[in-house]
Amino acid sequence: PHTFFEEGLTDVTHIDFSWPYCPEVRNALLAAAECAQLDVVPRGTYAATQGPRLETVAEIARLERDGCDLVGMTAMPEAALARELELCYASCAVVANWAAGKDSDEITMEEIQENLLVGMANARALLRALIC
Structure with missing residues (x-):
């Protein structure tokens, strides 16, 4: 689902999505990344697109502008659903x-798979540092 606010409501329900991610979880992830000596970008603006297709050159240019x-x-609708349930999420x-x-170069599935292998190894290292 894209919302939990679909059935049984007597009033219009909206959530404040000004800051989608929980600062406590975000800070814990950043500290774990530092501990695991991972190269991370600590902040930025995320654009959610509808897959599974990749974006066009024009779409990327517009999002950059x-x-x-x-x-x-992959960050939506999870972030919105977590906010609806008042869960601390990042x-x-x-x-x-x-x-x-x-x-x-053209984007290839081979390139994506190679990058995902490295990225998932880093994600495992991050999770190990986070739970230790």
Whole structure:
């Protein structure tokens, strides 16, 4: 689902989504990344797109003009659903490619798979540091 606010409501219900991620979880992830000596970008603006297709060059250019630093398909609707349930939530993004038009080469599934292997190894290291 994209919302838990669909059935049985007597009033219109909206959530404040000004700051989607929980600062406590975010800070814990950043501290774990430092402990694991991972190269991370500590802040940025995420643009959620509808997969499974990759974005067009024009879409990436528009999102960049809009101030987005990272484009992906996996942070929504999870962040909104967590906010609706008042859960403390943050996202850890594994970057799989540079996006359409950001590199001279065409994006290939081979490149994405190679980057995901490295990224998931880093994610495991992050989780180990987080729970220790």
